[in-house]
Amino acid sequence: xxxxxxLAALTALLLPMAAAQSDIDPNGKATFVTTAEPTFNPWxxxxxxxxxxxxxxxFPGLTRWDKNLRPSPDLATSWKASNDxxxxxxxxxxxxxxxxxxxxxxxxxxxxxxxxxxxxxxxxNQSSEWxxxxxxxxxxxxYTVEFVLKKPWASLPTYLGYYSGILPKHKFEGVKDPWxxxxxxxxxxxxxxxxxxxxVSSGASVRLERNDAYWGGKPKLKEIEFKIIPDSNAQLAxxxxxxxxxxxxxxxxTLDRLKSNPNLVVDLQTQNLYYWISLNxxxxxxxxxxxxxxxxxxxxxxxxxxxxxxxxxxxATGPIAPIQKNFxxxxxxxxxxxxxxxxxxxxEAGWKPGPDGVLQKDGKPFVIEMxxxxxxxxxxxxxLIQQYWKxxxxxxELKTMxxxxxxxxxxxxxxxxxxxxxxSTPADPDVLPYYASSSAGTGYNIPGYKNPALDRxxxxxxxxxxTSARKKVYTEAQELMAKELPYLYLWxxxxxxxxxxxxxxxxxxxxxxxFQYAHEWYVTRK
Amino acid sequence: MLSFFGQRLGQGAVVLVLISLITFxxxxxxxxxxxxxxxxxxxxxxREVLIKQLGLDRPLAVxxxxxxxxxxxxxxxxxxxxxxxxxxxxxxxxxxxxxLALAALVLSVVVGIPLGILTALRKNSPLDHAVNGVTTLxxxxxxxxTGIMAILLFAVTLxxxxxxxxxxxxxxxxxxxxxxxxxxPASVLAFVMLPNLVRFTRSSLLEVLRADYLxxxxxxxxxxRIVILKHALRNALVPIVAMVGLILPALxxxxxxxxxxxxxxxxxxxxxxxxxxxxYTTVMxxxxxxxAVVIITNLVVDLAYTLIDPRIRHD
Numbered sequence: 001x002x003x004x005x006x007l008a009a010l011t012a013l014l015l016p017m018a019a020a021q022s023d024i025d026p027n028g029k030a031t032f033v034t035t036a037e038p039t040f041n042p043w044x045x046x047x048x049x050x051x052x053x054x055x056x057x058x059f060p061g062l063t064r065w066d067k068n069l070r071p072s073p074d075l076a077t078s079w080k081a082s083n084d085x086x087x088x089x090x091x092x093x094x095x096x097x098x099x100x101x102x103x104x105x106x107x108x109x110x111x112x113x114x115x116x117x118x119x120x121x122x123x124x125n126q127s128s129e130w131x132x133x134x135x136x137x138x139x140x141x142x143y144t145v146e147f148v149l150k151k152p153w154a155s156l157p158t159y160l161g162y163y164s165g166i167l168p169k170h171k172f173e174g175v176k177d178p179w180x181x182x183x184x185x186x187x188x189x190x191x192x193x194x195x196x197x198x199x200v201s202s203g204a205s206v207r208l209e210r211n212d213a214y215w216g217g218k219p220k221l222k223e224i225e226f227k228i229i230p231d232s233n234a235q236l237a238x239x240x241x242x243x244x245x246x247x248x249x250x251x252x253x254t255l256d257r258l259k260s261n262p263n264l265v266v267d268l269q270t271q272n273l274y275y276w277i278s279l280n281x282x283x284x285x286x287x288x289x290x291x292x293x294x295x296x297x298x299x300x301x302x303x304x305x306x307x308x309x310x311x312x313x314x315x316a317t318g319p320i321a322p323i324q325k326n327f328x329x330x331x332x333x334x335x336x337x338x339x340x341x342x343x344x345x346x347x348e349a350g351w352k353p354g355p356d357g358v359l360q361k362d363g364k365p366f367v368i369e370m371x372x373x374x375x376x377x378x379x380x381x382x383x384l385i386q387q388y389w390k391x392x393x394x395x396x397e398l399k400t401m402x403x404x405x406x407x408x409x410x411x412x413x414x415x416x417x418x419x420x421x422x423x424s425t426p427a428d429p430d431v432l433p434y435y436a437s438s439s440a441g442t443g444y445n446i447p448g449y450k451n452p453a454l455d456r457x458x459x460x461x462x463x464x465x466x467t468s469a470r471k472k473v474y475t476e477a478q479e480l481m482a483k484e485l486p487y488l489y490l491w492x493x494x495x496x497x498x499x500x501x502x503x504x505x506x507x508x509x510x511x512x513x514x515f516q517y518a519h520e521w522y523v524t525r526k
Numbered sequence: 527m528l529s530f531f532g533q534r535l536g537q538g539a540v541v542l543v544l545i546s547l548i549t550f551x552x553x554x555x556x557x558x559x560x561x562x563x564x565x566x567x568x569x570x571x572x573r574e575v576l577i578k579q580l581g582l583d584r585p586l587a588v589x590x591x592x593x594x595x596x597x598x599x600x601x602x603x604x605x606x607x608x609x610x611x612x613x614x615x616x617x618x619x620x621x622x623x624x625x626l627a628l629a630a631l632v633l634s635v636v637v638g639i640p641l642g643i644l645t646a647l648r649k650n651s652p653l654d655h656a657v658n659g660v661t662t663l664x665x666x667x668x669x670x671x672t673g674i675m676a677i678l679l680f681a682v683t684l685x686x687x688x689x690x691x692x693x694x695x696x697x698x699x700x701x702x703x704x705x706x707x708x709x710x711p712a713s714v715l716a717f718v719m720l721p722n723l724v725r726f727t728r729s730s731l732l733e734v735l736r737a738d739y740l741x742x743x744x745x746x747x748x749x750x751r752i753v754i755l756k757h758a759l760r761n762a763l764v765p766i767v768a769m770v771g772l773i774l775p776a777l778x779x780x781x782x783x784x785x786x787x788x789x790x791x792x793x794x795x796x797x798x799x800x801x802x803x804x805x806y807t808t809v810m811x812x813x814x815x816x817x818a819v820v821i822i823t824n825l826v827v828d829l830a831y832t833l834i835d836p837r838i839r840h841d
Contacts, residue, residue: 036799039608045576046607048565123575126567179579180609202618203791204691229690229789230799237677237689404558404804411566412573421566442570 028523029223030245030503033238035230037203040189042165043116043124044179052163054226056515057208058099058191059165062090062109063157064516067509069272069323069427071157074516075104075166075192081465085152092143096215098168099189099196106139111169113137113147116178125163128443129433152463154470155430161516162426165191194219194519204228210519220505220522239264239498245523246499248511250376252310258498267497270323271510273424274316276487277385278447280417281440285366286447292485293335294345298392300337304384305491308377312496316489318478319423319431323492323510326467327429327474332482342392351393359393367395369417373406381490382420411446420490421446427510429474432458435486449486534828538821545817546597546810550590553801553809560606560804580606593810603807607800612811616793620815622692623792626785627777629708630715634773638720639766642727647754649732661721669780673714673787680710690789711788715780719773726769730762737761764835771827775820 038051042059062076076090096104114137116122117130124130133153138146147156168190175181184190187200194216195208206226210219227244229235236254238244240261249255258264279286279295286292301315314322322328346359346366354360358367368389372382379400386396396418401409410416423434423444433439435458437450454477461473482489497511505521506514560580568576577583596603602613645654681689687710688694694703734740735758743753782794793812800808 036803037608044608045568045572046609121575123572123579125565128569128571177579177609180604182608182610186608186610201693201791202615203622203795204693204789227691227789228791230795231786231789233674234677234690234787234789237674237682240682241677241685241689243681243689401557402802404802405556406558407566408558411568412570423566439569444567444569 023524024220024522025525026220027222028220029225030221030521030523031225031227031243032246033229033235033244034206034226035228037186037228038206038226039185040191040197041167041178041181041185042163043112043122043127043167044185045123045125046179047125053511053515054206054208055163055165056193056512057195057224057518058189058193058197059167060191060193060516061160061162061164061166062092063161065158065161065427065509065513067507068325069509069513071161074161075109076160079157081154081156085154085463085465086149088147088149088156089140090145090147092145093215094143096192097213098170098192099211100168100171101213102168102170104166104168104192105142106145107142108166108169109145110137110139111172112165112167115169115172116167122178129159132433151459153430154462154465155426155428158426158428158430163512165193195221195224214519216519219519221518224518239500242500244500245503246497249496249498252312252496255310255496255498263501264498265501267499267506267508268312269495269497269508269510270321270492271424271495271512272321272323272427273422273495274319274321274492275313275381275420275422275490276316277418277420277490278416278487279368280414281448281450282414283417285361286417288349289484290345290349291351292488294342294349294392295389295394296335296485296488297338297342297345298394299335299385299388299488299490301491302337304381308380308384309491309493313491313493316491318481318489319425319434319487320429320474320478321427321492324427324429327471329475329478332479334482339388339392346392346394353393357393358395365395366393367397369399370396371399371401371406371409371416371419373403374400375403375406378420385420414441414446414448419446422493429470429477430458430461431477432462435481447486451480451484451486454480454484454486531825531829534825538818538825541821542814542817543594546594546814547590549810549813550593550806551586553804553806554586554589556804558804560806593807597814602811605800605805605808607803607805607808612808616796616808616811616815619791619793619796620819622790623778623781623785623794625704626708626711626715626781626790626792627774629712630719630777630780631770631773633712633716634719634723635770637716638723639727641720642724642766643731643754643759645724646728646731646735657724661724664717664721668783669714669718670783670787672717673711673784676710676714677787692790711784711790714788715777715784718780719777722773722776723766723769727762727766730765731758734758734762760834764831767827767830767834771824771830774823778816778819 034050034054036050038054039047040055040058041047042055047055060074062074063071064074066072075093075096077093079088079090081088092106098104113134117124117127118134118136133149133151135148135150138148140146171184171190172178189197194211194214196211197206198209199207205228208224210222212218229238232250235247239247242263255266259266279292281287305311305313317330317332320328350361351359351366354365358365370382372378382398386398389396410419434444435449435454436445437455439445440448440450457473457477457480461470461477464470464473495511502523503521504524507517559582581589593603602616604610605612641657645657648654677689680687688707692707693699740753740758743757781792782798785792785794786798796808797812800812
């Protein structure tokens with residue numbers, strides 16, 4: 001190619017890029033919403049969903065997730081497991097500064113885990129999970145830490161990127177109760193993230209400014225504001241009026257209105273989340289796998305997805321969602337809508353039609369007590385299930401309550417026969433805490449399911465470090481779970497994110513992963 | 527007069543203690559608790575730790591007495607959700623709610639009383655019927671719906687007013703910013719309060735207009751303006767003042783919904799958040815302070831009677 005031609009081609013190629021770059025507003029500001037006043041401490045037991053995303057901007061972890069949801073470097077640059085899988089060494093990034101200018105070192109990592117997360121007296125978020133697997137964190141040198149494990153934990157790097165921000169040791173020195181460290185947790189947090197808190201207006205908003213000293217370069221946005229708006233309709237109105245740049249939409253019924261707005265763009269994200277029905281294994285009726293299978297065959301899940309979720313979901317086959325491309329398999333037992341088969345399986349399990357149309361066994365009618373919460377779409381879903389089960393002669397008795405009372409009855413007391421809910425986990429196939437026999441009754445294993453074969457597989461999955469070995473184990477585990485149905489798997493919903501077109505640079509993977517790359521976001525000039 | 531004042535204050539204190547006792551018992555007996563708040567993935571072990579940290583493992587009576595002792599010393603305790611001292615935060619939020627309630631009250635009074643007078647004087651006229659229709663709407667439409675519709679019209683479609691918050695994005699106070707943010711929520715709150723005030727003013731005035739002394743006043747040759755403004759209205763005002771006194775507690779409770787819809791950082795929203803999160807200390811503080819506000823308002827209204835109508839004596 002001759003030089004002038006080359007130059008022209010290059011100019012043609014670069015011009016749009018240059019134009020795009022010049023469109024970036026250097027003083028850009030993005031506005032988000034959150035539902036309540038956040039707690040600026042990812043490990044605080046008072047830090048719930050309203051704090052999670054904001055904390056991602058302030059407190060990076062050792063790892064974060066890349067576009068394929070694999071753990072990639074953040075405050076750690078590389079890591080390696082020992083041959084027996086009992087020790088993981090993490091090399092930390094040099095030159096990272098806390099928001100107050102102090103250097104970030106291995107001491108901060110050791111403090112976060114040893115003094116906060118693994119401290120039994122504190123009951124930090126997810127601490128049971130960490131304490132089950134991690135013995136302690138040793139400082140090898142100022143830029144190297146070593147996680148000493150109680151048992152192999154192949155998914156450690158993934159968990160380190162899941163709302164596991166590192167706290168500054170120097171700020172917590174002399175603090176007796178880290179949860180009552182109000183100055184830090186509610187007003188002036190100090191992190192290493194691309195943004196730092198500059199103003200908290202009680203009950204109204206939190207203003208963040210870019211951290212010019214961020215190790216990854218100057219963030220493109222100058223400011224981010226989180227408005228505290230609990231009401232979802234008010235959030236929607238703010239988005240439509242342009243006062244807010246991004247919301248996640250829980251109710252898909254409002255989507256048509258949003259789609260027709262030329263300033264907005266709808267982004268559908270899959271995530272590691274699945275809805276389930278839990279059948280309490282304390283109840284002997286549900287220990288019969290035929291009963292569990294029958295109750296799933298009785299549900300027309302595609303129709304339910306269409307009516308409740310307006311189609312924004314796909315039927316689930318197990319706890320490993322399709323977003324985990326390396327591990328997900330759908331070559332497992334399937335349960336298409338088949339009421340005849342459901343009835344047949346129930347008959348095989350000894351359930352015979354009673355005089356009032358409700359199935360009976362040993363003179364007792366098949367009635368399932370189902371507590372449900374007035375929360376998002378749980379009630380309409382449970383009502384639909386009630387209808388489908390009625391068609392096969394199973395009566396579900398609903399009891400609706402507020403979320404807090406629901407947790408008390410279902411999770412704390414395990415006083416239920418059937419219930420609907422969902423799990424959201426890091427994008428890793430390691431689901432041991434949710435299915436292990438050891439966590440039945442007290443831990444995350446809500447149905448109280450016990451199966452030694454599954455326990456063995458899940459333990460093996462934690463020991464296997466290579467992707468191929470893990471794939472083999474977790475394929476087998478998925479096959480087993482689809483056949484045995486520890487939970488009745490309902491669907492993998494899509495997360496609906498609606499954002500203003502001017503807000504750009506988001507990766508569009510999952511919201512949690514997107515917020516780990518906030519320095520890449522920008523807004524275009526109007 | 528002084529003994530009346532003292533007596534009422536004493537009664538108020540007893541009522542407050544009762545309110546606190548009932549609220550304390552109710553929230554503690556309700557299922558759930560701070561330790562089971564919000565997260566499905568909190569384990570039994572973590573919950574036990576939390577229960578101990580928050581002191582919820584101690585007897586109810588001990589906790590109540592401790593709380594009461596704190597309140598007497600002016601300490602409302604710390605929030606179970608985040609450890610912040612409740613008192614200063616509540617004061618700030620109460621101030622925000624007072625601003626909203628006061629704006630709504632002014633709007634209701636400025637619009638409601640003249641409308642009531644006008645409809646009384648023009649009883650059964652088209653204006654009377656029209657106002658009657660609008661006030662019926664105001665009474666029957668829930669405030670959250672009115673709020674959302676107002677947001678859709680003025681913030682989303684016309685884009686003339688902000689849809690949520692109290693101040694401009696800069697976060698600082700400016701009168702114009704405050705006014706712009708207050709118009710919508712205050713109007714919605716006033717729209718709900720207005721019907722009572724209009725109707726009450728109307729019926730109160732109509733009753734007075736039928737009184738004999740007004741006929742005498744007219745017979746003396748006084749102008750209609752003087753008859754209405756000086757004689758009729760003054761007497762009609764006594765029950766209207768009582769009505770305003772009744773509206774205040776309704777404004778406080780109405781603000782719970784309106785504050786949530788408009789993202790207004792007031793006491794109503796604080797109460798909702800605290801109740802949902804089972805933040806016992808905050809729920810207690812909000813209830814007691816709201817109760818005290820209502821009791822004091824009623825006392826002030828009673829005192830106002832004597833100023834309007836010296837015939838009423840509190841002996």
